[in-house]
Amino acid sequence: MEYDFINVIPPMRAPDVIRNSPLPWADKWTDQGWVEADKHSLRHPRYPDVFSVGDIAGVPKGKTAASVKWQVPVAMAHLIADIEGKQSNESYNGYTSCPLITRVGRAMLVEFDYKNNLTPSFPGVIAPLEELWISWLMKEVALKATYNAMLRGKA
Amino acid sequence: MNELTLSTLLAVFEEMFGRHLFWGLVIACTIIAFLFIYVIIRDNKIEAKRLVRAELWAPVGAAIGIAFVFFITSSNFADIGGPIDVIVLILIAVAGAVGMTILAYIVQSLSSSQKS
Ligand SMILES: Cc1cc2nc3c(=O)[nH]c(=O)nc-3n(C[C@H](O)[C@H](O)[C@H](O)COP(=O)(O)OP(=O)(O)OC[C@H]3O[C@@H](n4cnc5c(N)ncnc54)[C@H](O)[C@@H]3O)c2cc1C
Numbered sequence: 001m002e003y004d005f006i007n008v009i010p011p012m013r014a015p016d017v018i019r020n021s022p023l024p025w026a027d028k029w030t031d032q033g034w035v036e037a038d039k040h041s042l043r044h045p046r047y048p049d050v051f052s053v054g055d056i057a058g059v060p061k062g063k064t065a066a067s068v069k070w071q072v073p074v075a076m077a078h079l080i081a082d083i084e085g086k087q088s089n090e091s092y093n094g095y096t097s098c099p100l101i102t103r104v105g106r107a108m109l110v111e112f113d114y115k116n117n118l119t120p121s122f123p124g125v126i127a128p129l130e131e132l133w134i135s136w137l138m139k140e141v142a143l144k145a146t147y148n149a150m151l152r153g154k155a
Numbered sequence: 156m157n158e159l160t161l162s163t164l165l166a167v168f169e170e171m172f173g174r175h176l177f178w179g180l181v182i183a184c185t186i187i188a189f190l191f192i193y194v195i196i197r198d199n200k201i202e203a204k205r206l207v208r209a210e211l212w213a214p215v216g217a218a219i220g221i222a223f224v225f226f227i228t229s230s231n232f233a234d235i236g237g238p239i240d241v242i243v244l245i246l247i248a249v250a251g252a253v254g255m256t257i258l259a260y261i262v263q264s265l266s267s268s269q270k271s
Contacts, residue, residue, distance in 0.1 A: 105229065106234050132236040132237050132239065132240055133244075134243050137224075137243070140230075142167070145170035145171040146167050146170075148170040149163065149167045149170050154165075
């Protein structure tokens with residue numbers, strides 16, 4: 001069979017500790033067990049003191065380290081507001097990033113939100129829908145470094 | 156933490172190079188910058204002859220800069236895809252050229268002072 005592009009994704013699911021808990025959605029992704037969450041506030045509808053960020057969050061986009069970067073400040077704002085007895089309007093828009101490597105040396109840095117709007121981090125500089133060397137450079141040297149810095153709470 | 160701050164940039168660079176190499180490079184650049192200022196103050200001018208000779212090294216620096224970036228990112232000229240890629244390449248070349256020129260100028264100035 002001829003094809004231009006192949007994208008193989010192995011089955012993914014939440015770890016047992018989550019799947020065997022009351023946290024996952026009852027009617028969505030039931031075979032995968034992601035945590036039920038409001039897709040904008042990331043708050044659990046049934047357990048309001050539970051927030052989920054990262055791959056475990058049962059939201060329609062995300063599942064990237066890049067998403068985590070935008071989810072954490074939202075969950076944090078709501079947690080802090082709760083502690084202070086206030087309300088937060090912070091909202092996660094579904095931002096995610098797919099550095100698509102099209103060959104060794106070139107990539108497309110495609111970023112988009114829940115509505116599939118393109119949300120480029122470098123508008124006018126890095127065109128999301130072009131195969132570029134600069135996108136490959138970002139992927140090769142900058143992205144992993146940024147996510148590692150994020151784990152240190154610095155990015 | 157949505158804004159890009161200096162501490163974010165420093166943390167990212169630390170992750171990129173490794174903490175020791177990054178700060179080592181910062182210190183090396185600072186020393187080179189001070190040496191450059193030192194020889195200019197010492198000679199009370201920029202020696203035109205030396206500068207011209209140092210500039211001969213600029214293309215070498217540009218080539219080394221580009222070769223280095225291609226090497227660490229496993230890419231080559233065939234991967235240049237759009238205008239922005241050409242701009243990035245030129246910036247890397249300019250950085251290499253300026254760095255090498257300054258280095259060559261310092262080396263000449265310091266070695267000529269040893270002779271005299
Ligand atoms: C091949 C590949 C390429 C990718 N490329 C990119 C990319 O270029 N850009 C990007 O943004 N994202 C990328 N991602 C996605 C990114 O890696 C994930 O979205 C991100 O790591 C999710 O972080 P997390 O902390 O939510 O989950 P994880 O990183 O999976 O962390 C969950 C942790 O929980 C631990 N754990 C599980 N069960 C238990 C338990 N019972 N007790 C204690 N600990 C437990 C696990 O061991 C794990 O360390 C890629 C993913 C893959 C697989």
